[in-house]
Amino acid sequence: MVLVSESSEQMQNAGRLWHEHLDAPFPASLRGAEFGDTDMVLLDAETAGCVLTWLNNGGVLDAERTSILQGCIENLDRVIPQIAEPAGTQYYERLRQLAVLVARALSSTT
Template identity: 65%
Template sequence: MSESAGQVQTAGRLWQEHRQAPFPDSLRRAKFEATDVWLLDLYTAGCVLAWLNNDGTLDAENERILLSCIEDLDRAIPEIKDPAGAQYLQRLHQLAVLVSKNLASTR
């Protein structure tokens, strides 16, 4: 299996885990800077889903959004005190980074 195929397979597995996980109550009203954390989840997940549905590609706008979400998650995760909330966002971050690395390898 190629590295790219392995990344797609890992991303698919992480996506299924993320979809099955309930959104933690501790994140429902949480804000990071001026952004609701649930919006950060929504934007990141939307980009990942677009990547999965488009054979590992994203348009320029979704790529920009994904990279911005990764930066926000990098800064937000250390601020989350609830272990379940932090774990939820860490998985989302791992998934987003995996997708972004795959984008970088296809350019």
Template identity: 55%
Template structure:
């Protein structure tokens, strides 16, 4: 039986919180620092979903997407002023970092 690491447990907890959260209404259709906020959310959620459904593995393309989207989050987080939107994207940032840390090597 595979033992769950701390980052994996954190990612699973953050994912459940993310699924339960409502997307911030003020950010629907918004673009910050050249980043579509809905697409940013969707791209990361897609990578996390695949990671969870493959037992903690991502292919090269998804790892690159995740890395790029973490960089985008680094740019947009300082621009978020509404507390709900900030919390939403801070959690998404933590989630993306957890998954990235657990899966540093891509699958084929």
């Protein structure tokens, strides 16, 4: 019973954050930007793709996308401190928050 309500709450939180993310414009200064070998547009797309798949599949993510999501979290942790623009930092912090929420939800179901 606790897992169902916890899972439902995670889905609601992720859904709310997802809509905030969709409403936020991509930071213009990060279009085409790379930090090390991480392309910021690609990092956004990969992370968002995993989150959207998880939301659309009712909280389920296949092993390949779970692995991709973990890599995205590691990249986000590495690049966020390098973003100089506050709007860019906020954009990627929210994306990281979404990714971590999904990863935690996945780890609580295994």
